[in-house]
Amino acid sequence: MPEISAGDTAWVLISTALVLLMTVPGLALFYGGMVRAKSTLNMMMMSFGAIFVVGIIWVVFGYSVAFGPALDSGSFIGDPSAYLGLKGLLNSSALALNGAYYPIPATAFIAFQAMFAVITVALISGAIADRARYGTWLVFAAIWVTIVYLPVARAVFYFGDQEANGGGFIATKIKALDFAGGTAVHINAGAAGLALALVLGKRIGFGKMLLRPSNLPLVMIGAGLLWFGWFGFNAGSALGANGLAGVAFINTFSATCAAVAGWLVIEKFRYGHITSLGAASGIVAGLVAITPACAYVDTWGALSIGVISGAISALVVDLKHKFGFDDSLDVVGVHLVCGIIGTVLIGIFATTSVNEFGANGLLYGGGTGQLVRQIQAAVIVLIFSFVVTYILGTILNKAIGFRVTNDEELEGVDIALQAESAYDLVGSSKGSSKGRSA
Amino acid sequence: MKLVTAIIKPFKVEDVKDALQKQGVNGMTVSDASGYGRQGGHVEVYRGAEYTVDLVPKVRVEALINDSDVNKVVDAILIAAKTGKIGDGKIWVMPVDEVVRVRTGERGSDAI
Numbered sequence: 001m002p003e004i005s006a007g008d009t010a011w012v013l014i015s016t017a018l019v020l021l022m023t024v025p026g027l028a029l030f031y032g033g034m035v036r037a038k039s040t041l042n043m044m045m046m047s048f049g050a051i052f053v054v055g056i057i058w059v060v061f062g063y064s065v066a067f068g069p070a071l072d073s074g075s076f077i078g079d080p081s082a083y084l085g086l087k088g089l090l091n092s093s094a095l096a097l098n099g100a101y102y103p104i105p106a107t108a109f110i111a112f113q114a115m116f117a118v119i120t121v122a123l124i125s126g127a128i129a130d131r132a133r134y135g136t137w138l139v140f141a142a143i144w145v146t147i148v149y150l151p152v153a154r155a156v157f158y159f160g161d162q163e164a165n166g167g168g169f170i171a172t173k174i175k176a177l178d179f180a181g182g183t184a185v186h187i188n189a190g191a192a193g194l195a196l197a198l199v200l201g202k203r204i205g206f207g208k209m210l211l212r213p214s215n216l217p218l219v220m221i222g223a224g225l226l227w228f229g230w231f232g233f234n235a236g237s238a239l240g241a242n243g244l245a246g247v248a249f250i251n252t253f254s255a256t257c258a259a260v261a262g263w264l265v266i267e268k269f270r271y272g273h274i275t276s277l278g279a280a281s282g283i284v285a286g287l288v289a290i291t292p293a294c295a296y297v298d299t300w301g302a303l304s305i306g307v308i309s310g311a312i313s314a315l316v317v318d319l320k321h322k323f324g325f326d327d328s329l330d331v332v333g334v335h336l337v338c339g340i341i342g343t344v345l346i347g348i349f350a351t352t353s354v355n356e357f358g359a360n361g362l363l364y365g366g367g368t369g370q371l372v373r374q375i376q377a378a379v380i381v382l383i384f385s386f387v388v389t390y391i392l393g394t395i396l397n398k399a400i401g402f403r404v405t406n407d408e409e410l411e412g413v414d415i416a417l418q419a420e421s422a423y424d425l426v427g428s429s430k431g432s433s434k435g436r437s438a
Numbered sequence: 439m440k441l442v443t444a445i446i447k448p449f450k451v452e453d454v455k456d457a458l459q460k461q462g463v464n465g466m467t468v469s470d471a472s473g474y475g476r477q478g479g480h481v482e483v484y485r486g487a488e489y490t491v492d493l494v495p496k497v498r499v500e501a502l503i504n505d506s507d508v509n510k511v512v513d514a515i516l517i518a519a520k521t522g523k524i525g526d527g528k529i530w531v532m533p534v535d536e537v538v539r540v541r542t543g544e545r546g547s548d549a550i
Contacts, residue, residue, distance in 0.1 A: 210489045211487075211489075212482060212484055212489055213484060267483075267486075270486070271483045271486070273483060275483065275484070277484050277485060278485070281485060317485045317486055318485060318486030318487055321487060330485060333485070
Protein backbone atom coordinates (compact mmCIF):
# COMPACT_ATOMS: atom_id res chain seq x y z
CA MET A 1 0.00 0.00 0.00
CA PRO A 2 1.59 3.31 -1.05
CA GLU A 3 2.26 6.30 1.16
CA ILE A 4 -0.24 9.13 0.87
CA SER A 5 1.22 11.88 -1.33
CA ALA A 6 0.58 15.39 -0.07
CA GLY A 7 0.81 16.89 -3.57
CA ASP A 8 -1.52 14.35 -5.15
CA THR A 9 -4.03 14.67 -2.35
CA ALA A 10 -3.98 18.47 -2.51
CA TRP A 11 -4.60 18.46 -6.25
CA VAL A 12 -7.49 16.01 -6.05
CA LEU A 13 -9.11 17.97 -3.22
CA ILE A 14 -8.79 21.23 -5.14
CA SER A 15 -10.09 19.54 -8.28
CA THR A 16 -13.07 18.30 -6.29
CA ALA A 17 -14.02 21.85 -5.34
CA LEU A 18 -13.48 22.93 -8.96
CA VAL A 19 -15.93 20.30 -10.18
CA LEU A 20 -18.51 21.49 -7.66
CA LEU A 21 -17.96 25.00 -9.03
CA MET A 22 -18.92 23.66 -12.45
CA THR A 23 -22.39 22.81 -11.20
CA VAL A 24 -22.93 25.81 -8.95
CA PRO A 25 -22.69 28.42 -10.01
CA GLY A 26 -21.25 27.44 -13.43
CA LEU A 27 -23.97 25.26 -14.91
CA ALA A 28 -26.70 27.00 -12.92
CA LEU A 29 -25.74 30.35 -14.49
CA PHE A 30 -25.19 28.82 -17.93
CA TYR A 31 -28.65 27.27 -17.90
CA GLY A 32 -30.32 30.00 -15.83
CA GLY A 33 -29.43 32.73 -18.31
CA MET A 34 -30.49 30.61 -21.27
CA VAL A 35 -34.10 30.16 -20.22
CA ARG A 36 -36.78 32.83 -20.23
CA ALA A 37 -36.77 35.30 -17.35
CA LYS A 38 -39.83 33.65 -15.83
CA SER A 39 -37.98 30.38 -15.16
CA THR A 40 -34.43 31.47 -14.38
CA LEU A 41 -34.62 30.72 -10.66
CA ASN A 42 -36.25 27.35 -11.16
CA MET A 43 -33.61 26.40 -13.69
CA MET A 44 -30.87 27.30 -11.23
CA MET A 45 -32.66 25.44 -8.45
CA MET A 46 -32.67 22.26 -10.53
CA SER A 47 -28.86 22.31 -10.38
CA PHE A 48 -28.87 23.10 -6.66
CA GLY A 49 -31.40 20.34 -6.08
CA ALA A 50 -29.24 17.82 -7.90
CA ILE A 51 -26.43 18.57 -5.50
CA PHE A 52 -28.20 17.89 -2.26
CA VAL A 53 -30.18 14.87 -3.43
CA VAL A 54 -27.21 13.20 -5.10
CA GLY A 55 -24.84 14.25 -2.33
CA ILE A 56 -26.87 12.48 0.35
CA ILE A 57 -27.28 9.35 -1.75
CA TRP A 58 -23.59 9.33 -2.60
CA VAL A 59 -22.34 9.19 0.97
CA VAL A 60 -25.06 6.83 2.20
CA PHE A 61 -24.83 4.09 -0.42
CA GLY A 62 -23.93 5.61 -3.81
CA TYR A 63 -20.18 5.36 -3.50
CA SER A 64 -20.46 1.78 -2.35
CA VAL A 65 -22.63 0.81 -5.33
CA ALA A 66 -20.30 2.54 -7.79
CA PHE A 67 -16.93 1.68 -6.31
CA GLY A 68 -17.49 -0.96 -3.65
CA PRO A 69 -16.69 -4.65 -4.03
CA ALA A 70 -19.05 -6.38 -6.46
CA LEU A 71 -22.40 -7.45 -5.05
CA ASP A 72 -21.70 -10.94 -6.32
CA SER A 73 -19.44 -12.26 -9.00
CA GLY A 74 -20.35 -10.91 -12.42
CA SER A 75 -22.56 -8.23 -10.90
CA PHE A 76 -22.70 -4.81 -12.55
CA ILE A 77 -23.03 -3.01 -9.24
CA GLY A 78 -21.14 -2.83 -6.00
CA ASP A 79 -22.48 -4.04 -2.67
CA PRO A 80 -24.31 -1.08 -1.10
CA SER A 81 -23.68 -2.40 2.39
CA ALA A 82 -19.90 -2.65 1.93
CA TYR A 83 -19.29 1.07 2.45
CA LEU A 84 -22.70 2.04 3.80
CA GLY A 85 -22.31 5.56 5.15
CA LEU A 86 -18.67 5.40 3.99
CA LYS A 87 -18.09 2.77 6.65
CA GLY A 88 -14.39 2.11 7.17
CA LEU A 89 -13.26 4.74 4.67
CA LEU A 90 -13.06 7.90 6.76
CA ASN A 91 -9.41 7.47 7.61
CA SER A 92 -6.08 8.17 6.01
CA SER A 93 -5.50 4.85 4.28
CA ALA A 94 -4.71 4.92 0.59
CA LEU A 95 -7.44 4.57 -2.01
CA ALA A 96 -7.83 0.99 -3.19
CA LEU A 97 -9.87 0.39 -6.31
CA ASN A 98 -10.37 -3.19 -7.38
CA GLY A 99 -6.88 -4.19 -6.33
CA ALA A 100 -5.07 -1.06 -7.54
CA TYR A 101 -3.74 1.46 -5.04
CA TYR A 102 -3.43 5.23 -5.40
CA PRO A 103 -1.39 7.58 -3.20
CA ILE A 104 -4.41 9.61 -2.14
CA PRO A 105 -6.85 8.90 0.68
CA ALA A 106 -10.11 7.23 -0.31
CA THR A 107 -11.97 10.23 1.07
CA ALA A 108 -10.51 12.52 -1.62
CA PHE A 109 -11.65 10.13 -4.35
CA ILE A 110 -15.09 9.74 -2.78
CA ALA A 111 -15.58 13.51 -2.76
CA PHE A 112 -14.17 13.91 -6.28
CA GLN A 113 -16.48 11.26 -7.70
CA ALA A 114 -19.44 12.71 -5.81
CA MET A 115 -19.12 15.89 -7.84
CA PHE A 116 -19.22 13.87 -11.07
CA ALA A 117 -22.47 12.23 -10.04
CA VAL A 118 -23.88 15.65 -9.11
CA ILE A 119 -23.09 17.39 -12.38
CA THR A 120 -24.27 14.49 -14.52
CA VAL A 121 -27.72 14.76 -12.95
CA ALA A 122 -27.71 18.56 -13.10
CA LEU A 123 -26.85 18.50 -16.83
CA ILE A 124 -30.07 16.61 -17.61
CA SER A 125 -32.23 19.46 -16.30
CA GLY A 126 -31.50 21.63 -19.33
CA ALA A 127 -33.60 19.32 -21.50
CA ILE A 128 -36.78 19.95 -19.52
CA ALA A 129 -36.46 23.66 -18.74
CA ASP A 130 -39.53 25.78 -18.03
CA ARG A 131 -41.99 22.95 -17.46
CA ALA A 132 -40.95 20.34 -14.88
CA ARG A 133 -42.48 19.88 -11.46
CA TYR A 134 -39.72 20.45 -8.97
CA GLY A 135 -40.66 17.69 -6.54
CA THR A 136 -40.77 15.17 -9.35
CA TRP A 137 -37.38 16.41 -10.53
CA LEU A 138 -35.90 15.68 -7.10
CA VAL A 139 -37.45 12.22 -7.01
CA PHE A 140 -36.17 11.62 -10.53
CA ALA A 141 -32.68 12.76 -9.54
CA ALA A 142 -32.59 10.32 -6.63
CA ILE A 143 -33.79 7.33 -8.62
CA TRP A 144 -31.86 8.15 -11.79
CA VAL A 145 -28.53 8.51 -10.06
CA THR A 146 -29.14 5.18 -8.35
CA ILE A 147 -30.27 3.03 -11.26
CA VAL A 148 -28.49 4.75 -14.18
CA TYR A 149 -25.51 6.76 -13.03
CA LEU A 150 -24.07 4.41 -10.42
CA PRO A 151 -23.91 1.33 -12.69
CA VAL A 152 -22.54 3.37 -15.61
CA ALA A 153 -19.94 5.11 -13.45
CA ARG A 154 -18.84 1.70 -12.18
CA ALA A 155 -18.61 0.33 -15.71
CA VAL A 156 -16.45 3.25 -16.83
CA PHE A 157 -14.42 4.35 -13.81
CA TYR A 158 -13.94 1.17 -11.77
CA PHE A 159 -10.91 -0.09 -13.60
CA GLY A 160 -8.33 -1.38 -11.16
CA ASP A 161 -6.08 -4.15 -12.31
CA GLN A 162 -7.98 -7.32 -11.59
CA GLU A 163 -9.88 -7.78 -14.78
CA ALA A 164 -11.55 -11.01 -13.83
CA ASN A 165 -12.71 -9.70 -10.49
CA GLY A 166 -15.73 -7.57 -11.22
CA GLY A 167 -14.03 -4.53 -12.70
CA GLY A 168 -16.14 -2.06 -14.66
CA PHE A 169 -16.97 -3.84 -17.90
CA ILE A 170 -16.49 -0.84 -20.20
CA ALA A 171 -13.08 -0.13 -18.71
CA THR A 172 -11.79 -3.66 -18.28
CA LYS A 173 -13.79 -5.88 -20.64
CA ILE A 174 -14.46 -3.66 -23.65
CA LYS A 175 -11.27 -1.73 -22.85
CA ALA A 176 -12.69 1.52 -24.09
CA LEU A 177 -10.80 4.63 -23.01
CA ASP A 178 -12.67 7.36 -21.18
CA PHE A 179 -10.40 9.52 -19.10
CA ALA A 180 -12.82 11.85 -17.37
CA GLY A 181 -16.33 10.82 -18.32
CA GLY A 182 -17.31 11.32 -21.96
CA THR A 183 -19.51 8.25 -21.65
CA ALA A 184 -20.42 8.16 -17.96
CA VAL A 185 -21.16 11.86 -17.70
CA HIS A 186 -21.93 13.40 -21.07
CA ILE A 187 -23.38 10.63 -23.24
CA ASN A 188 -25.20 9.45 -20.13
CA ALA A 189 -26.71 12.86 -19.35
CA GLY A 190 -27.37 13.65 -23.01
CA ALA A 191 -29.28 10.42 -23.65
CA ALA A 192 -31.24 10.91 -20.44
CA GLY A 193 -32.04 14.48 -21.46
CA LEU A 194 -33.38 13.28 -24.80
CA ALA A 195 -35.56 10.70 -23.07
CA LEU A 196 -36.98 13.23 -20.60
CA ALA A 197 -37.59 15.83 -23.32
CA LEU A 198 -39.69 13.20 -25.11
CA VAL A 199 -41.54 12.18 -21.95
CA LEU A 200 -42.42 15.75 -20.93
CA GLY A 201 -43.17 16.99 -24.43
CA LYS A 202 -42.69 20.37 -25.98
CA ARG A 203 -43.09 23.66 -24.18
CA ILE A 204 -46.15 25.72 -25.09
CA GLY A 205 -45.13 27.77 -28.11
CA PHE A 206 -42.04 25.71 -28.99
CA GLY A 207 -41.07 26.48 -32.55
CA LYS A 208 -43.61 29.34 -32.73
CA MET A 209 -43.02 31.79 -29.93
CA LEU A 210 -39.94 33.75 -29.01
CA LEU A 211 -38.15 31.48 -26.54
CA ARG A 212 -34.94 33.47 -26.51
CA PRO A 213 -32.39 33.42 -23.68
CA SER A 214 -33.21 36.00 -21.03
CA ASN A 215 -29.70 36.84 -19.89
CA LEU A 216 -26.75 36.07 -22.14
CA PRO A 217 -24.21 37.71 -19.80
CA LEU A 218 -25.16 35.05 -17.21
CA VAL A 219 -24.65 32.40 -19.88
CA MET A 220 -21.18 33.71 -20.63
CA ILE A 221 -20.21 33.90 -16.95
CA GLY A 222 -21.48 30.36 -16.55
CA ALA A 223 -19.51 29.13 -19.56
CA GLY A 224 -16.36 30.76 -18.19
CA LEU A 225 -16.85 29.14 -14.80
CA LEU A 226 -17.50 25.78 -16.45
CA TRP A 227 -14.21 26.09 -18.32
CA PHE A 228 -12.37 27.04 -15.12
CA GLY A 229 -13.89 24.17 -13.17
CA TRP A 230 -13.36 21.74 -16.02
CA PHE A 231 -9.62 21.82 -15.40
CA GLY A 232 -10.41 20.09 -12.13
CA PHE A 233 -12.77 17.69 -13.88
CA ASN A 234 -10.23 16.59 -16.51
CA ALA A 235 -6.80 17.18 -14.99
CA GLY A 236 -8.11 16.05 -11.60
CA SER A 237 -9.06 12.74 -13.17
CA ALA A 238 -5.35 11.90 -13.24
CA LEU A 239 -5.92 11.43 -9.48
CA GLY A 240 -2.53 12.96 -8.89
CA ALA A 241 -0.40 16.05 -9.38
CA ASN A 242 1.62 14.57 -12.19
CA GLY A 243 2.53 14.73 -15.86
CA LEU A 244 -0.72 13.14 -16.95
CA ALA A 245 -2.65 15.87 -15.16
CA GLY A 246 -0.57 18.40 -17.09
CA VAL A 247 -1.37 16.72 -20.40
CA ALA A 248 -5.07 16.65 -19.56
CA PHE A 249 -4.91 20.30 -18.51
CA ILE A 250 -3.30 21.71 -21.66
CA ASN A 251 -5.46 19.55 -23.93
CA THR A 252 -8.56 20.78 -22.10
CA PHE A 253 -7.45 24.28 -22.94
CA SER A 254 -6.42 23.81 -26.56
CA ALA A 255 -9.37 21.66 -27.61
CA THR A 256 -11.78 24.20 -26.18
CA CYS A 257 -10.14 27.06 -28.06
CA ALA A 258 -10.48 25.07 -31.28
CA ALA A 259 -14.11 24.27 -30.53
CA VAL A 260 -15.01 27.93 -30.09
CA ALA A 261 -13.34 28.67 -33.41
CA GLY A 262 -15.22 25.82 -35.07
CA TRP A 263 -18.59 26.93 -33.72
CA LEU A 264 -18.11 30.59 -34.61
CA VAL A 265 -16.98 29.89 -38.17
CA ILE A 266 -20.03 27.72 -38.80
CA GLU A 267 -22.50 30.24 -37.43
CA LYS A 268 -20.84 33.14 -39.22
CA PHE A 269 -21.19 31.44 -42.59
CA ARG A 270 -24.59 29.97 -41.84
CA TYR A 271 -26.35 32.89 -40.19
CA GLY A 272 -24.07 35.83 -40.84
CA HIS A 273 -23.22 36.64 -37.22
CA ILE A 274 -20.74 35.64 -34.57
CA THR A 275 -22.73 35.43 -31.35
CA SER A 276 -22.04 35.31 -27.64
CA LEU A 277 -24.29 32.28 -27.22
CA GLY A 278 -22.28 30.63 -29.99
CA ALA A 279 -19.01 31.31 -28.18
CA ALA A 280 -20.40 30.05 -24.87
CA SER A 281 -21.79 26.96 -26.58
CA GLY A 282 -18.52 26.32 -28.38
CA ILE A 283 -16.71 26.37 -25.06
CA VAL A 284 -18.97 23.71 -23.61
CA ALA A 285 -18.90 21.65 -26.82
CA GLY A 286 -15.11 21.54 -26.78
CA LEU A 287 -14.92 20.80 -23.06
CA VAL A 288 -17.35 17.91 -23.42
CA ALA A 289 -15.55 16.43 -26.42
CA ILE A 290 -12.07 16.56 -24.92
CA THR A 291 -13.23 15.11 -21.60
CA PRO A 292 -12.80 11.43 -22.48
CA ALA A 293 -9.74 12.08 -24.66
CA CYS A 294 -7.78 14.67 -22.72
CA ALA A 295 -5.03 12.36 -21.47
CA TYR A 296 -4.75 10.21 -24.59
CA VAL A 297 -4.16 12.67 -27.44
CA ASP A 298 -1.41 15.06 -28.51
CA THR A 299 -1.91 18.71 -29.42
CA TRP A 300 -3.02 17.93 -33.00
CA GLY A 301 -5.50 15.42 -31.69
CA ALA A 302 -6.86 17.89 -29.13
CA LEU A 303 -7.21 20.67 -31.68
CA SER A 304 -8.89 18.29 -34.14
CA ILE A 305 -11.34 16.96 -31.57
CA GLY A 306 -12.08 20.53 -30.54
CA VAL A 307 -12.76 21.98 -33.95
CA ILE A 308 -14.77 18.94 -35.07
CA SER A 309 -16.95 19.03 -31.95
CA GLY A 310 -17.56 22.78 -32.15
CA ALA A 311 -18.40 22.72 -35.85
CA ILE A 312 -20.62 19.65 -35.77
CA SER A 313 -22.46 20.78 -32.67
CA ALA A 314 -23.13 24.15 -34.31
CA LEU A 315 -24.44 22.37 -37.40
CA VAL A 316 -26.79 19.95 -35.63
CA VAL A 317 -27.97 21.95 -32.63
CA ASP A 318 -31.07 23.28 -34.39
CA LEU A 319 -32.15 19.88 -35.73
CA LYS A 320 -34.40 19.51 -32.68
CA HIS A 321 -36.81 21.84 -34.45
CA LYS A 322 -36.82 19.57 -37.48
CA PHE A 323 -37.26 16.42 -35.41
CA GLY A 324 -39.77 18.17 -33.16
CA PHE A 325 -38.42 17.43 -29.69
CA ASP A 326 -37.94 20.25 -27.21
CA ASP A 327 -34.53 19.64 -25.69
CA SER A 328 -34.76 23.17 -24.41
CA LEU A 329 -31.10 23.97 -23.67
CA ASP A 330 -29.53 21.48 -26.08
CA VAL A 331 -28.33 18.79 -23.73
CA VAL A 332 -28.56 16.49 -26.75
CA GLY A 333 -27.08 18.86 -29.32
CA VAL A 334 -24.11 19.71 -27.12
CA HIS A 335 -23.51 17.03 -24.48
CA LEU A 336 -24.71 13.91 -26.26
CA VAL A 337 -23.30 14.86 -29.66
CA CYS A 338 -19.94 16.07 -28.35
CA GLY A 339 -19.72 13.24 -25.82
CA ILE A 340 -20.04 10.79 -28.71
CA ILE A 341 -17.57 12.76 -30.85
CA GLY A 342 -14.94 12.83 -28.12
CA THR A 343 -15.42 9.23 -27.13
CA VAL A 344 -15.29 7.91 -30.69
CA LEU A 345 -12.44 10.15 -31.89
CA ILE A 346 -10.16 8.62 -29.25
CA GLY A 347 -10.15 5.68 -31.66
CA ILE A 348 -8.74 7.98 -34.32
CA PHE A 349 -6.42 10.33 -32.47
CA ALA A 350 -5.19 8.44 -29.38
CA THR A 351 -1.44 8.04 -29.13
CA THR A 352 0.67 6.25 -26.56
CA SER A 353 3.30 8.93 -27.00
CA VAL A 354 1.48 11.03 -24.42
CA ASN A 355 0.20 8.23 -22.22
CA GLU A 356 1.62 4.73 -22.12
CA PHE A 357 -1.59 3.46 -20.55
CA GLY A 358 -3.63 4.72 -23.50
CA ALA A 359 -3.73 3.25 -26.98
CA ASN A 360 -2.88 4.13 -30.55
CA GLY A 361 -5.78 5.21 -32.71
CA LEU A 362 -6.29 4.85 -36.42
CA LEU A 363 -4.02 7.77 -37.32
CA TYR A 364 -1.24 6.58 -35.04
CA GLY A 365 -0.84 3.06 -36.35
CA GLY A 366 -3.27 1.37 -34.00
CA GLY A 367 -5.70 0.19 -36.67
CA THR A 368 -9.44 0.16 -36.08
CA GLY A 369 -9.38 -1.89 -32.88
CA GLN A 370 -9.63 1.01 -30.45
CA LEU A 371 -12.12 2.80 -32.67
CA VAL A 372 -14.48 -0.17 -32.47
CA ARG A 373 -14.09 -0.36 -28.70
CA GLN A 374 -14.88 3.33 -28.36
CA ILE A 375 -18.00 3.04 -30.52
CA GLN A 376 -19.16 0.06 -28.49
CA ALA A 377 -18.81 2.00 -25.24
CA ALA A 378 -20.64 5.02 -26.62
CA VAL A 379 -23.52 2.96 -27.99
CA ILE A 380 -23.93 0.86 -24.85
CA VAL A 381 -24.11 3.88 -22.53
CA LEU A 382 -26.39 5.77 -24.90
CA ILE A 383 -28.91 2.94 -25.23
CA PHE A 384 -28.84 1.97 -21.55
CA SER A 385 -29.29 5.53 -20.36
CA PHE A 386 -32.00 6.40 -22.90
CA VAL A 387 -34.10 3.29 -22.34
CA VAL A 388 -33.95 3.28 -18.54
CA THR A 389 -34.53 7.04 -18.34
CA TYR A 390 -37.47 6.88 -20.71
CA ILE A 391 -39.11 4.15 -18.63
CA LEU A 392 -38.36 5.93 -15.35
CA GLY A 393 -39.60 9.26 -16.68
CA THR A 394 -42.80 7.70 -18.01
CA ILE A 395 -43.52 5.96 -14.71
CA LEU A 396 -42.95 9.14 -12.71
CA ASN A 397 -45.09 11.11 -15.14
CA LYS A 398 -47.97 8.65 -14.75
CA ALA A 399 -47.56 8.19 -11.01
CA ILE A 400 -46.94 11.68 -9.67
CA GLY A 401 -46.85 13.96 -12.74
CA PHE A 402 -43.66 15.37 -14.21
CA ARG A 403 -45.04 18.38 -16.02
CA VAL A 404 -46.59 21.52 -14.58
CA THR A 405 -50.09 22.61 -15.64
CA ASN A 406 -50.48 24.86 -18.67
CA ASP A 407 -51.42 27.77 -16.41
CA GLU A 408 -48.30 27.30 -14.31
CA GLU A 409 -46.15 27.06 -17.40
CA LEU A 410 -47.59 30.21 -18.92
CA GLU A 411 -47.28 32.16 -15.69
CA GLY A 412 -43.73 30.89 -15.34
CA VAL A 413 -42.46 28.23 -12.97
CA ASP A 414 -40.56 30.75 -10.83
CA ILE A 415 -43.74 32.39 -9.61
CA ALA A 416 -46.04 29.38 -9.97
CA LEU A 417 -43.83 26.91 -8.10
CA GLN A 418 -41.46 28.99 -6.00
CA ALA A 419 -43.41 32.23 -5.42
CA GLU A 420 -40.30 34.19 -6.45
CA SER A 421 -39.10 36.14 -9.46
CA ALA A 422 -35.53 36.49 -10.66
CA TYR A 423 -35.63 40.10 -11.76
CA ASP A 424 -37.14 43.37 -10.64
CA LEU A 425 -35.16 45.68 -12.86
CA VAL A 426 -37.55 48.64 -12.77
CA GLY A 427 -38.65 48.38 -9.18
CA SER A 428 -42.21 47.99 -10.36
CA SER A 429 -43.29 45.29 -7.95
CA LYS A 430 -46.00 47.18 -6.16
CA GLY A 431 -47.67 45.69 -3.17
CA SER A 432 -47.83 45.57 0.56
CA SER A 433 -45.95 43.41 2.98
CA LYS A 434 -47.51 40.87 5.27
CA GLY A 435 -44.09 39.94 6.56
CA ARG A 436 -43.80 38.21 9.87
CA SER A 437 -40.65 40.06 10.81
CA ALA A 438 -40.70 43.39 12.56
CA MET B 439 -52.79 73.33 -24.18
CA LYS B 440 -51.38 70.40 -26.04
CA LEU B 441 -49.78 67.07 -25.27
CA VAL B 442 -46.86 66.31 -27.56
CA THR B 443 -45.94 62.65 -27.74
CA ALA B 444 -42.83 61.50 -29.55
CA ILE B 445 -41.77 57.89 -30.14
CA ILE B 446 -38.04 57.98 -30.78
CA LYS B 447 -34.96 55.80 -30.95
CA PRO B 448 -33.66 55.10 -27.43
CA PHE B 449 -30.22 56.61 -28.05
CA LYS B 450 -31.85 59.92 -29.11
CA VAL B 451 -33.37 60.61 -25.68
CA GLU B 452 -30.63 62.97 -24.52
CA ASP B 453 -30.66 64.96 -27.78
CA VAL B 454 -34.43 65.37 -27.65
CA LYS B 455 -34.35 66.33 -23.97
CA ASP B 456 -31.73 69.01 -24.64
CA ALA B 457 -33.65 70.33 -27.64
CA LEU B 458 -36.87 70.60 -25.63
CA GLN B 459 -35.12 72.39 -22.79
CA LYS B 460 -33.75 74.93 -25.30
CA GLN B 461 -37.35 75.60 -26.35
CA GLY B 462 -38.31 76.33 -22.75
CA VAL B 463 -40.10 73.05 -22.15
CA ASN B 464 -39.55 72.57 -18.43
CA GLY B 465 -40.93 69.10 -17.88
CA MET B 466 -41.43 65.87 -19.66
CA THR B 467 -42.19 62.23 -19.04
CA VAL B 468 -39.97 59.58 -20.60
CA SER B 469 -40.91 55.93 -20.68
CA ASP B 470 -39.68 52.77 -22.33
CA ALA B 471 -41.87 51.56 -25.13
CA SER B 472 -41.77 48.91 -27.79
CA GLY B 473 -43.49 48.71 -31.10
CA TYR B 474 -43.10 48.75 -34.82
CA GLY B 475 -44.05 50.81 -37.81
CA ARG B 476 -42.72 50.66 -41.35
CA GLN B 477 -39.44 49.50 -39.91
CA GLY B 478 -40.93 46.13 -38.95
CA GLY B 479 -38.85 43.97 -36.64
CA HIS B 480 -35.49 42.30 -36.87
CA VAL B 481 -34.23 38.72 -36.89
CA GLU B 482 -32.29 37.22 -33.97
CA VAL B 483 -30.57 33.83 -34.12
CA TYR B 484 -29.92 31.71 -31.03
CA ARG B 485 -28.11 28.44 -31.65
CA GLY B 486 -29.58 28.31 -35.10
CA ALA B 487 -33.14 29.07 -34.01
CA GLU B 488 -34.25 32.19 -35.87
CA TYR B 489 -36.74 34.48 -34.21
CA THR B 490 -38.36 37.49 -35.82
CA VAL B 491 -38.58 40.16 -33.14
CA ASP B 492 -41.54 42.34 -34.14
CA LEU B 493 -41.48 44.80 -31.30
CA VAL B 494 -38.47 47.06 -31.36
CA PRO B 495 -37.38 48.98 -28.24
CA LYS B 496 -38.32 52.68 -28.39
CA VAL B 497 -38.63 55.54 -25.98
CA ARG B 498 -41.80 57.56 -25.55
CA VAL B 499 -41.33 61.24 -24.67
CA GLU B 500 -44.38 63.21 -23.53
CA ALA B 501 -44.53 66.93 -22.81
CA LEU B 502 -47.33 69.34 -22.03
CA ILE B 503 -46.99 72.67 -23.85
CA ASN B 504 -48.92 75.80 -24.66
CA ASP B 505 -50.75 76.02 -27.97
CA SER B 506 -48.41 78.73 -29.25
CA ASP B 507 -45.33 76.53 -28.80
CA VAL B 508 -46.54 73.58 -30.85
CA ASN B 509 -44.70 74.28 -34.09
CA LYS B 510 -41.33 75.13 -32.60
CA VAL B 511 -41.43 72.18 -30.18
CA VAL B 512 -42.35 69.72 -32.90
CA ASP B 513 -39.64 71.12 -35.14
CA ALA B 514 -37.09 70.84 -32.33
CA ILE B 515 -37.95 67.19 -31.71
CA LEU B 516 -37.88 66.52 -35.44
CA ILE B 517 -34.35 67.86 -35.78
CA ALA B 518 -33.05 66.18 -32.62
CA ALA B 519 -34.56 62.74 -33.22
CA LYS B 520 -33.89 62.39 -36.92
CA THR B 521 -31.23 60.02 -38.24
CA GLY B 522 -32.78 59.71 -41.69
CA LYS B 523 -32.90 55.94 -41.39
CA ILE B 524 -36.01 53.81 -41.13
CA GLY B 525 -37.31 53.50 -37.56
CA ASP B 526 -36.82 57.10 -36.46
CA GLY B 527 -40.27 57.17 -34.91
CA LYS B 528 -43.31 59.47 -34.87
CA ILE B 529 -44.54 62.66 -33.24
CA TRP B 530 -48.17 63.51 -32.57
CA VAL B 531 -49.99 66.34 -30.86
CA MET B 532 -53.27 66.15 -28.96
CA PRO B 533 -55.47 68.76 -27.31
CA VAL B 534 -55.57 68.77 -23.51
CA ASP B 535 -58.64 69.91 -21.55
CA GLU B 536 -57.06 70.58 -18.21
CA VAL B 537 -53.69 70.43 -16.43
CA VAL B 538 -53.28 70.58 -12.65
CA ARG B 539 -50.04 70.85 -10.69
CA VAL B 540 -50.47 68.51 -7.75
CA ARG B 541 -48.32 70.42 -5.25
CA THR B 542 -49.91 73.86 -5.63
CA GLY B 543 -53.26 73.16 -7.22
CA GLU B 544 -52.45 75.58 -10.09
CA ARG B 545 -54.55 74.94 -13.16
CA GLY B 546 -54.31 75.49 -16.91
CA SER B 547 -51.30 77.20 -18.46
CA ASP B 548 -49.91 78.04 -15.03
CA ALA B 549 -49.52 74.35 -14.32
CA ILE B 550 -47.43 73.68 -17.44
